[in-house]
Amino acid sequence: DLACVGVVGDVDGEISLRVDLGVGAHIASQTLDEVVTTSNHAQIIDAIIEWTTALAGFVCDQLDEIGVELDVSAPIPGEPKLGQPRMIALQGPYGLVLLGVVTRELTLSEWPI
Numbered sequence: 027d028l029a030c031v032g033v034v035g036d037v038d039g040e041i042s043l044r045v046d047l048g049v050g051a052h053i054a055s056q057t058l059d060e061v062v063t064t065s066n067h068a069q070i071i072d073a074i075i076e077w078t079t080a081l082a083g084f085v086c087d088q089l090d091e092i093g094v095e096l097d098v099s100a101p102i103p104g105e106p107k108l109g110q111p112r113m114i115a116l117q118g119p120y121g122l123v124l125l126g127v128v129t130r131e132l133t134l135s136e137w138p139i
Contacts, residue, residue, distance in 0.1 A: 046121025
């Protein structure tokens with residue numbers, strides 16, 4: 027399953043999270059404090075969207091502390107994904123997690139840091 031959250035501001039882009047169903051069920055179980063099976067796709071997608079939104083909020087807060095203004099948004103429809111996606115893969119006992127970050131390409135003079 028895949029969750030995608032937009033970030034807009036000084037830099038526009040997306041943070042996405044793709045998880046194996048086992049990982050998604052585990053995240054949903056932890057979030058809801060009840061057992062969620064891999065067949066319950068609605069609860070799984072809700073949980074990973076919530077998790078991805080919380081992660082995006084944390085990233086925005088951390089960047090705000092160094093002067094980069096960003097806000098979490100819905101995925102940005104129609105926005106070109108000009109930058110190469112940066113992927114982090116994590117493997118564990120419940121399956122695979124792929125965390126992706128895509129931003130617009132910027133020149134060094136445009137970067138606010």
